[in-house]
Amino acid sequence: MVRTGEFEKHFGAPPTVVAASPGRVNLIGEHIDYLGGWVLPAAIDRHLVVEAAPTEDGSFEVVPAASGMGRPARFRNDELHRREDPGERWLNYLVGVLACYRDAGIETPGFRAVVHGDLPAGAGLSASAALETAFALVVERLADAKLDEVARALLCQRAEHECAGVPCGIMDQLAVGAAKADHALLLDCRDLAFRHVPLPGDLALVVVDTGVKHSLADGGYRARREDCERALARLGAASFRELAPAQVESARDLLGETLHRRARHAVGEMDRVGRFAAALAAGDDETVARLLREGHESLRDDFEVSCPELDCLVEAAYSCGPETGHLGSRMTGGGFGGSTISLVRRDAAPALQAHLESAFAAAFGRKPDAFATSAVDGARLLAVESIPNPET
Numbered sequence: 279m280v281r282t283g284e285f286e287k288h289f290g291a292p293p294t295v296v297a298a299s300p301g302r303v304n305l306i307g308e309h310i311d312y313l314g315g316w317v318l319p320a321a322i323d324r325h326l327v328v329e330a331a332p333t334e335d336g337s338f339e340v341v342p343a344a345s346g347m348g349r350p351a352r353f354r355n356d357e358l359h360r361r362e363d364p365g366e367r368w369l370n371y372l373v374g375v376l377a378c379y380r381d382a383g384i385e386t387p388g389f390r391a392v393v394h395g396d397l398p399a400g401a402g403l404s405a406s407a408a409l410e411t412a413f414a415l416v417v418e419r420l421a422d423a424k425l426d427e428v429a430r431a432l433l434c435q436r437a438e439h440e441c442a443g444v445p446c447g448i449m450d451q452l453a454v455g456a457a458k459a460d461h462a463l464l465l466d467c468r469d470l471a472f473r474h475v476p477l478p479g480d481l482a483l484v485v486v487d488t489g490v491k492h493s494l495a496d497g498g499y500r501a502r503r504e505d506c507e508r509a510l511a512r513l514g515a516a517s518f519r520e521l522a523p524a525q526v527e528s529a530r531d532l533l534g535e536t537l538h539r540r541a542r543h544a545v546g547e548m549d550r551v552g553r554f555a556a557a558l559a560a561g562d563d564e565t566v567a568r569l570l571r572e573g574h575e576s577l578r579d580d581f582e583v584s585c586p587e588l589d590c591l592v593e594a595a596y597s598c599g600p601e602t603g604h605l606g607s608r609m610t611g612g613g614f615g616g617s618t619i620s621l622v623r624r625d626a627a628p629a630l631q632a633h634l635e636s637a638f639a640a641a642f643g644r645k646p647d648a649f650a651t652s653a654v655d656g657a658r659l660l661a662v663e664s665i666p667n668p669e670t
């Protein structure tokens with residue numbers, strides 16, 4: 279549910295443009311977007327909303343009303359440099375987007391904006407891509423420009439590389455920007471072709487945020503990317519897509535222990551995505567469950583991006599057999615903390631959620647943030663006249 283009305287509370291007048299961007303989960307295809315693999319994300323019913331209106335003097339004024347983002351800020355359009363101060367780092371997503379549009383010849387008139395919503399930051403649910411994409415839609419509306427979904431996602435990804443300093447792949451920006459309700463997005467990250475794959479109508483997604491804050495800028499993410507590049511160089515291959523699992527197995531000595539495990543995850547995960555999409559379409563629950571489990575174990579053991587909190591939730595989920603309506607679980611997103619995703623029959627979602635909450639609380643002494651969602655539409659502009667006045 280997208281809630282609006284914050285702008286008027288802060289600035290005493292209604293906004294002229296409002297953009298809402300969902301977060302995303304990834305069903306499978308983890309850490310292979312930047313390797314040109316396939317991914318299968320879906321947008322979730324947690325959003326960041328940017329409400330904005332132009333300023334008279336061309337300056338920017340932004341108020342973060344979502345929790346944990348940082349301080350409000352004011353700046354001119356010749357101050358689009360990277361922010362290092364922790365309280366202002368969140369601004370990098372905005373200045374990055376503004377700078378990239380400028381490079382593309384699209385000059386943004388200044389605006390004041392409030393950012394709010396219920397999508398938590400650092401939970402592995404793509405709050406950064408949601409923020410970039412919502413700002414991108416605001417910029418396009420105010421600058422009277424329009425990019426297609428792929429061009430916009432590429433621009434937001436560049437903003438993240440250059441201003442936020444995270445060498446991310448393209449999955450999050452495209453998932454947030456191009457998702458469709460009740461569908462997952464099957465995206466080929468080699469050529470950015472995508473199609474919407476229907477999700478079974480009785481399926482719910484249960485998301486549990488471990489509260490272990492991952493910051494992809496911390497270095498683990500970059501280190502994994504570099505491991506993969508080194509493994510490819512040693513194998514003399516341009517992409518893991520050209521390699522069969524057996525080729526990686528036979529190159530164990532050449533790669534050494536760590537790079538061998540990274541490569542085994544990459545080729546294994548690439549192989550799993552297509553099989554998972556086919557199994558989901560065929561209603562083959564057993565294969566769905568097995569592939570999700572294999573995917574998690576590969577991220578835990580070979581790619582080493584899981585953590586005890588994520589592993590505990592996945593184990594607790596699999597202790598609920600298929601007879602309870604649980605189809606499968608895994609960590610989702612970049613890892614090093616963040617969230618798990620469980621696929622479950624809709625009527626069984628409350629029981630699974632309660633079970634995961636209590637298993638987590640028993641192990642770690644605190645209640646995690648958990649919610650059930652269906653797949654929702656990607657980022658969009660909202661009709662301003664439909665925005666309810668918070669005072670009425």
Ligand code: GLA
Pocket residue numbers: 304307308309310311312446447448449450494611612613
């Ligand atoms: C983060 C990145 C994505 C992707 C995932 C892991 O979410 O932003 O590009 O690499 O991690 O699949």
